[in-house]
Amino acid sequence: MSLLAFILLALMFAMYVLTDGYDLGTACVTPLIARDERERFASMRSIGPFWNGNEVWLIAGGGVLFALFPQAYASAFSGFYLPFMVVLWLLMFRGIALELRSHFESRIWHDFWDTAFSLSSTLLILLFGVALGNLVRGVPLDADGYFTGTFAFLLNPYALGVGVLAVVTLAQHGLVWVMIRIEGPPAERARQVSVRLWPVLVALYLIITIATFVVRPTVFDRGPGALFLPILTLAILFFLRHSITRARAPHAFLGSCAFIASLLGAAAATMYPYLLLGYPAGSGGLSVDTASPSTVTLVTALSVAVVGLISVVIYTTLVSRSMRGKIEL
Secondary structure, three states, X not given: OHHHHHHHHHHHHHHHHHHHHHHHHHHHHHHHHOOOHHHHHHHHHHHOOOHHHHOHHHHHHHHHHHHHOHHHHHHHHHXXXXXXXXXXXXXXXXXXXXXXXXXXXXXXXXHHHHHHHHHHHHHHHHHHHHHHHHHHHOEOEOOOOOEOOOHHHHOOHHHHHHHHHHHHHHHHHHHHHHHHHEOOHHHHHHHHHHHHHHHHHHHHHHHHHXXXXXXXXXXXXXXXXXXXXXXXXXXXXXXXXXHHHOOOHHHHHHHHHHHHHHHHHHHHHHHOOEEEEEOOOOOOEEEHHHHOOOHHHHHXXXXXXXXXXXXXXXXXXXXXXXXXOOEOO
């Protein structure tokens, strides 16, 4: 039962990254592919119908974490409280930028909120990546499973490297989304930038993969299967490259989604059976068995979470179908 709960939690956060990831990525790359105010506005319009709904996955993931693994929820906030507060402010600032940009016809007003939109989204990706890097690397925990380090400890080279990889990965995701959603020059610029960004993405992926094996050597305890996901991910990256160069935007988007899913799957496989790994490697952590509540509570929470998951999937599907099509400049 605890394994099922872990899979559900991982699925929730993976869906958030896949869906809100193209929103964040689009905002991140807007300065690179939009040359004037009209094109920047088209970039915002491309995610306008979706971003609110996509963020539901983050809220749902937090709710599932609290319901299924309350001890892990408390322990995570004990160490990541300040970063979480920064994330909340950035989410609010990003939403404000999307909502207020068109309220006044002023070039200065529009430029300010366009910059806020791109900067807050890029910082969000970086912070999420740093958080994931620390979860994989591990954090110092006391006997009760609470964080005993400092904020500076979280800004270690490995976690910052994962943060940079996250920015490049979701920037690529956003570029492919622009290719799908916007007509005209921005889409072609997005394809060209995506082609140039691909080698950077491959290099960063290889560096972080090697670094992960160094900081978390216990992965090798699982045998040759530990290399399966990295090899599969490389194959997906070459499929992504092929789709981008051929301007097959839908295929490229599927490839980008598969690449992100494989990265998150590898992270989850590295962490399991722990929700919060201890540092240094081999020092244990907070496992799914020790952090889960009673069986009755777990079954009840799982039932509610599954119903909520199905509801969000239905909503997301309906919105995506009703809003499909390209935006014309």
